[in-house]
Amino acid sequence: MKQRIITAVIAGAGFITLIVIGDWPFTLMMIVLATIGMSELLKMKQMKLFSPIGVLSFILMWILLLPETILKSDWLHIDKLEMFLLLIIVLLALTVITKNKFTFDEAGFIILSSVYIGFGFHYFIYTRFLEQGLAVLFFIIILVWATDSGAYFAGRLFGKNKLWPEISPKKTIEGAFGGIILAFIVGIIYVSFVTIFNSWLITIFFIFIVSISGQLGDLVESALKRHYAVKDSGQVLPGHGGILDRFDSLIFVMPILYLVNLI
Template sequence: MKQRIITGVIGGAAFLTLIVVGDFPFTLLMIVLATIAMWELLRMKQIRSLSFGGIVGMIFMWILLIPEFIVSLDWIHLQRLELFLLLIVVLLALTVITKNAFTFDEAGFVILASVYVGLGFHYFMYARFLDNGLAMIFFIIVLVWSTDSGAYFAGRAFGKRKLWPEISPKKTIEGSIGGTGLAILIGSVYVMFIPIFTSWLTTALFMVVVSLTGQLGDLVESALKRHYAVKDSGHVLPGHGGILDRFDSLIFVMPIIYLLGFF
């Protein structure tokens, strides 16, 4: 527990500081975290990072992740999504060329993992660099952390009905409701001092969406770990597991709220 607290305080302080600093230091942090998260996913699948599949997976993820101001693709006259789709076709062709030494299953995993990690951290950066990006990022973090805390304490105090025992045996429906309730409560206090949206209805909808999709993101990672029979995604953060264990909710939330037009 002591190690967990120390890691949480130091890591959390460093993370929040770099969010405030923004610019290149924050971008570099996102690239490092995404690279570690991708490595953790490849490790779950038992794909070595320096293998063909591992290198391709990293390249796919970086294509989706890295902002245009760092690496421009103007010289090949392709948008990032177009290049990504082209590489998917090439990757699938390689399953034939290699006579299934690189399997269709591995190709599918690499594609899905790169989208999961790459877009998740990409839209984290995207949100930070909006005009109200700092306030928006902290609002999202407050909602996700409040949901986690509320779900934990409500689950321990009132939890009786299992939410999804096949995926995460300890999570309960009461905990989920408590998590969303605390997120709305603390989020409402936050926007009283730092308004994000002009409409209260939009604010309320945003809080509910972030809380619920954050919980779904946590379940997605739990399903991955259960499928591949691992306890934690990694051991980068002593007492906390891996990067995916800490950022599973956030990187799942970001693309969804972007697609729903909240940014």
């Protein structure tokens, strides 16, 4: 517990500081976190990080992660999406060239992982550099934290009905509702001091989407770990596991908020 608290304080302070600073230090932090997250997924799949396939996996993820201001592809006369699709074709061709030593299953895993990590952290960067980006990003982080905390304590106190025991045996329906309720309480307090939206209807919708999708993101990572029979995604954060163990909710929330036009 002591190690967990020390890690949380040090890592949390550094993380918040770089969010506030913004600019290239924040972007660099996101690139590092995304790269570690991708490496955790490749290790789950027991794929070598420094093999040609491993390097190609990182390149795929970086293409989706990096903003257009950093990743300029004008000289290639193709945009980021076209570059990503081209590398997918290369991956699929490798299944034939290697005579299935590199399998279709592995190609699919790499593509899905690069989208999961790349877009998740990309929209983290995207949100920070919006006009109200700092306030919005802190709002999202606080809502995810409130959801996690509310779910934990409500589950401990009132939890009787399992939410999805095949995926996460400890999570309960009561805990899930507790997370949503605390997210609303904390969210309403936050917007009472910091104006995010001009409409209460949009604010309520925003809180609901963040809380629900955050819990779904947590379940997605639990399903991954259960499938690959690992307790934690990594060991980079002593007492807390890996980067994906800490950012699973956030990187799932960010693209959803973008898709529903809330960021």
